[in-house]
Amino acid sequence: MSRFDRKLFRPGGAVKPEEREWPSIRGAINEAMREEMRRDPTVFQMGEDIAGAPPFGVTTGLAAEFGLERVRDTPCSEVAVVGAAVGAALGGMRPIVEFQFGDFLSVAIDQLTHQAALLRYLTGGQVRVPLVIRLPCGGGQGTGAQHAQSLYSWFAHAPGIKVALPATSLDAKGLMKAAIRDDNPVLFFEHKALYRTRWPVPPEFQDPDHVIPFGRAAIRRAGDDLTVVATLTMVHHALAAAEALAAEGISVEVVDPRTLVPLDRETIVGSVRKTGRLLAVDEAYLTCGIQGEILALVTERAFGALKAPPRRLGNPGVPVPFAPPLEDAVLPDAGRIAAAIRAMVTP
Amino acid sequence: MSRFDRKLFRPGGAVKPEEREWPSIRGAINEAMREEMRRDPTVFQMGEDIAGAPPFGVTTGLAAEFGLERVRDTPCSEVAVVGAAVGAALGGMRPIVEFQFGDFLSVAIDQLTHQAALLRYLTGGQVRVPLVIRLPCGGGQGTGAQHAQSLYSWFAHAPGIKVALPATSLDAKGLMKAAIRDDNPVLFFEHKALYRTRWPVPPEFQDPDHVIPFGRAAIRRAGDDLTVVATLTMVHHALAAAEALAAEGISVEVVDPRTLVPLDRETIVGSVRKTGRLLAVDEAYLTCGIQGEILALVTERAFGALKAPPRRLGNPGVPVPFAPPLEDAVLPDAGRIAAAIRAMVTP
Amino acid sequence: MRTEIGLLRTMLLIRRLEAAWAEAYARDEIGGIPPALSTGQEAVSAGACAALEPGDVVFTTHRGQAPQVARGLDPTRIMAELYGRRTGYNKGKSYHVTDVSRGVIGMGGIVAAQVPVAAGMALAQKLRGTDRVSLVFFGDGAANEGAVHESANLAAMWTLPLILLCENNGYCISQPVAVAVKAASIADRAAAYGLPGALVDGNDPLAVRDAVAAAVARARAGGGTTLVEARTVRLGGHLAHDPQHYRSREEIAAAWEACPIKRFRARLAAAGLLTEEASARMEAEIEAEIAAAVEFARQSPVPEPREAFEDLWA
């Protein structure tokens, strides 16, 4: 899809005329954080260079508006920073932490899964840990194996962590606002290839209280023959595939869960009950990934409705390599999605 | 099951007469490491107190035989220790690292998943990273949420790491030997409740070259009506359930994958093709856990053979709590397995 | 509990509560990981907590009962938690006792993980414009975790109202501190972050109190973080069941000679601050208090299975 070019670090080209009015995902996240920081003085930010040289520009302008106490540049000390977010949350603040690349959370997992996520439970409900960790994720930009992963399946596995994955500008803003207002730890995965993409929005996008609640999937396209469940860039790849297949007389429904924790099981299962076929697509590694979770969920709950074996696409289990032809070989795309669907609906 | 009493830290009672000749799992692991250290001078050990006060006694006697250079007590610095294992492996050694509780790997994940697991790939095959990390795991001993998890699903998700889960003394020894001889990073999960349990072994247990290859499941009990896939303690819970159900005329096959990476897909799928029903049971958290992976795998490959929706049991997604009644509420056991099977085979 | 007598009382209460815990564990009335006792280390918690005020927040370790008692938590609810009862502070969910109302956050499952969290609490205290401080306990073993390094540096950068209290009891399980720390002291590491460091006799509650009070005063005044190393001695094993094969009898016997309770009691008696009679009365009171706590815990109901599924989400 031309939308997802390999231009992450290059100046953006001219905005297409029809897209001028549409907010970008990056801008939508920025806007959500700005509004929430205006609304609630306990919201503050920590991250490397978020004030001095905003990575990917998502925090641009926030330090100027809110000052360096509330938009804090941190040293390269991710354990301390995530831990500080946990402690600040215990102390009544609402921290937002940015990682430059979400993969780097690898060095601070304990503070998330064993501290932030467990403290409320372990104290018998005495504390709340409201914090948001922003994790740029995903491949397709030649950024290399430790800068290109989509590790949300891990955090859906571990208890106590909410997980959001916005695929449009409206969702990026509304889910971010929900994340900041949530009293639990939230991981907010932002696909790097989506940052500059622009999407049309309804008027409520402007409403500073328009929040998109967690746990409600979006049906991005209605269809009858097969359900694709996809997140982030794969939503758009699936929509492109669906469009192409419509011409072949195949009607595809595209469901975007929007949050993995909580997961809108009803919408996913309901869709498959209607279409009878399921394809789960994600950039995540396949084994124990979110795709298999969706297959398991659907076969447990809608076995009788299935007309064909469910299928999944994802990274088959190799690191995301650097060279473009290698990288393309390990990630799903519209073409592979269309091929898989064709094979599933053709008897 | 009385075998898995809550006595992890209490002196063991008298060994039952019939079990006197049987090796314990703890002893089998110790024996495997001892033989491999005799066989190969590049094998060495690092861990907290492994020489001075062996946790759970798994390394008992090794420092006396091999000295403190090869059985190295480390400081409480898990990032440095796992990293040192990676570097030593690059340098031609074969390190074995012990964690006192496998959960603590949380502080050193990056060194495993982004360094040990990726270096071979990223260097285009220039290096090998042969290392074993031993991870005591599992609940049922009142050890609390950060000392009782079974996190192998994470490491089956991430590329480049082999994962072994021994359920018997023979497997503990044979898989450990395979792990040490393997040229890749291996995580060796040892269920704490199994350490003192004793299991009968065939004569080849004594053979210092009896290795159990990775990627071959064991059919622990043959049956016709339903396949249970289970690991570690759940193998024994499943066998107890199968025994109880046999009296009710229900014939259960119990498959123990023994390694999750590589996973013996053929044996699992083959078993379900025969029985037509699948129950995957594990202590792991359910969402994106190994149970869902097995459900997905089987529905993809043996959909037509399924007579009933597959099911899974596991920790439903809460931290493992301290008080025994709470802990029992979140972990599967023989009773719950039997109940699930009954519900699946009764139309 | 800032008076001398108060300090002694706190130290005795810690010792007796923990002894009762160990006895209950030995009787198999309590399960799980064997008790991590502060026997011989009571002066550290008693002294440090005496320098704090309400609204200050303490973060504990796996060896956490001493600061709980020193912060004035209710022994009955501590004991109930150790017994895994729903009347315990954490409702039986975790034996790392927390009482938010008294500023005690129980951590300790993961060594050193409480240190960055405490830095964050100090940041919140600062951002919210209070003059409250956070104090975090960590051991000599924990000092070698990366989390401590990163937190100390962050606290120095941000001038956080934080006291990094390293309770050096000579061992990380079986590893002597001299093996794992090649610097002259852990307090010396403060210089690596541009922080003040203080080394204090951790077996003297007054010395600990004064060193911590100075650090607290600095923090309240906006002067930032101090690293205090309190040198003490672990009199028992790492956990209650530890046979300590790695330690000589002589070493242990010598350590008992320096028992801080014995020493402090003698000092108070010599100063005329404590009569035999008052001492006996204090002990009897404590005895009764602990007996009541054990009785309360025993009589308390265990949690219902469904409670396992509560308290995860806010």
Next chain:
Amino acid sequence: MRTEIGLLRTMLLIRRLEAAWAEAYARDEIGGIPPALSTGQEAVSAGACAALEPGDVVFTTHRGQAPQVARGLDPTRIMAELYGRRTGYNKGKSYHVTDVSRGVIGMGGIVAAQVPVAAGMALAQKLRGTDRVSLVFFGDGAANEGAVHESANLAAMWTLPLILLCENNGYCISQPVAVAVKAASIADRAAAYGLPGALVDGNDPLAVRDAVAAAVARARAGGGTTLVEARTVRLGGHLAHDPQHYRSREEIAAAWEACPIKRFRARLAAAGLLTEEASARMEAEIEAEIAAAVEFARQSPVPEPREAFEDLWA
């Protein structure tokens, strides 16, 4: 490349190779993360690697081309890797170039992660009875990662033949080192581990070489680890596309005045070691070498898709 002229040649080769890389990136012939250049820092790698011998192992950072060149890796295969070609050292799998045969392990995806790995290599060198050493590069920003703390302490405990080479270029992306390090120097942190620390002018290749040579000699002789801080200046942005809004023009201009290549060349000329003519010849040779490397990379085939599935398992 231990002679003065050799050092200069290395520095020039680094500068020119990196410039060609940045140009290729600007032309969109290379994708991915923009180049992390060592412009202004060449003396550190040139000097440090001149103190090493075959069999010693160097661990690099994300700013890794300088030590690759200084260790004598083949510019054509470095460039091919940067172009993502199968003829590159890593077959296009990662631009963190590794050449095991020359003792260069390319790391750098995760800041500071190479430091414990280098400690492990040093442990292997010691356990295997060799007198080889490991040298690990890390930045001033990386110095605040827990991994460095833990590794330095472990290396001190185990007397590992390791050189911890902190390349302090004044910035962690946009954060000045003075903001993030409150100690007088990073070298001072050595004392926290009982290690010797040395602070050296990182823009003087001879000073770096001598300081590292002393550390290497100590390590080879069984004396263990040294922390060397080389103070240098990053002349460009963090990555090639960084507009450096956080830095004043004056600061950047002043930094260019101290350019180590300019300085060293003048010094050699003044000492009569380098004529105008020899200098021009050297530049021309390097120019040709780099042009050939770029040409080789351009002509090299990209990897086949199936190669993505190779090299994961041994």
